[in-house]
Amino acid sequence: MKILICGAGALGSHFAYLARDLGADLELSVIDFDRVETKNLASQWFVKQMVGKNKATALKMQWQNFYGLRLKDYTVRLTGENVATILGDQDLVIDCFDNAESRQLIQGFVRENGIACLHGGLAADGEYGVVRWDSDFVIDSEDVPGQATCEGGGFLPVILAVSGALTAAVLNYQKDNSHRENWNLTPRGAEAF
Numbered sequence: 001m002k003i004l005i006c007g008a009g010a011l012g013s014h015f016a017y018l019a020r021d022l023g024a025d026l027e028l029s030v031i032d033f034d035r036v037e038t039k040n041l042a043s044q045w046f047v048k049q050m051v052g053k054n055k056a057t058a059l060k061m062q063w064q065n066f067y068g069l070r071l072k073d074y075t076v077r078l079t080g081e082n083v084a085t086i087l088g089d090q091d092l093v094i095d096c097f098d099n100a101e102s103r104q105l106i107q108g109f110v111r112e113n114g115i116a117c118l119h120g121g122l123a124a125d126g127e128y129g130v131v132r133w134d135s136d137f138v139i140d141s142e143d144v145p146g147q148a149t150c151e152g153g154g155f156l157p158v159i160l161a162v163s164g165a166l167t168a169a170v171l172n173y174q175k176d177n178s179h180r181e182n183w184n185l186t187p188r189g190a191e192a193f
Contacts, residue, residue, distance in 0.1 A: 001026055001174065004090045006078065006106055008032035008055035010155070011120045012096035013045035014163035016059050020067050022170060028063075031074035031086055032056045043155055078102055083109045092173070094166060095119040103139045110134055116173070120166045126155030129162035131169055131183040161185045165192070 003019070005012045008030050019028055032055040036046045050058035056073035063071040074086055078097075087093055087109050095106050095117060103119070110117040117134040165183040172179045184191045 002091045003028050005030040005094045007096035008059050010043045010159045011163055015166050017045045018167040029072040030056045030059050031078055033077040043159055078105055090115055093117040100139050118169055120162050126158050129158050129185040131165045133180040136182055158187055
C-alpha cells in the first residue's frame with residue numbers, strides 16, 4: 001500500500017513514527033517544505049540533530065536510522081503544478097497540513113481522482129482534535145492564513161492521541177477498505193464513529 005503523509009509537523013511526524021507498524025508492504029512517503037526548528041522538538045517527532053533539516057528529509061533519516069526502513073521524501077510545497085505527480089499514484093493520502101489552502105488542494109485532487117484520503121486536525125489551543133475520512137471532512141476557515149496550531153509540549157497528549165487515531169483508522173482500512181472510522185478527540189477522551 002502506498003501512503004503519502006502531507007505535512008510532517010506535529011500530527012504527520014508522529015503518524016510517521018507509528019506507521020512503521022502498518023505492514024511489510026507499506027510504501028510511505030511524506031511531503032513538507034518546512035525545516036525543523038528547535039521549538040518543534042517539544043511537539044514533533046524529531047531529535048535535536050535534525051534542527052535545520054527539511055522535515056520530510058529528517059523523517060526519512062529517522063526512519064532509516066531507527067528502523068532500517070525506507071521513506072520517500074518530497075521537500076517541496078504542494079502546489080497545483082505538482083499535486084498530480086506527488087498524489088497521483090498513492091493508495092491513501094493522510095492530510096496533516098495545518099492550513100486551509102493546502103487542504104483544499106488535496107481535497108480537490110483526491111475527490112477528482114477517487115483516491116482515499118484521511119484528514120487529521122488540531123485546534124490551535126490543543127483542546128480538540130479530529131480524524132475524518134474525506135467524505136465527512138469539512139475544511140475549517142482560518143482566522144488568518146497559515147494561523148499557528150498547537151506547538152508546545154503541553155499539547156503532546158492530544159497530538160499523540162490524534163496521531164494514534166489516524167493510525168488506528170488506517171489499520172482498520174487496511175483490513176477492510178469499506179471500514180472508515182472517524183474520531184473526535186479531547187484531553188478528556190476519544191470517540192470513534
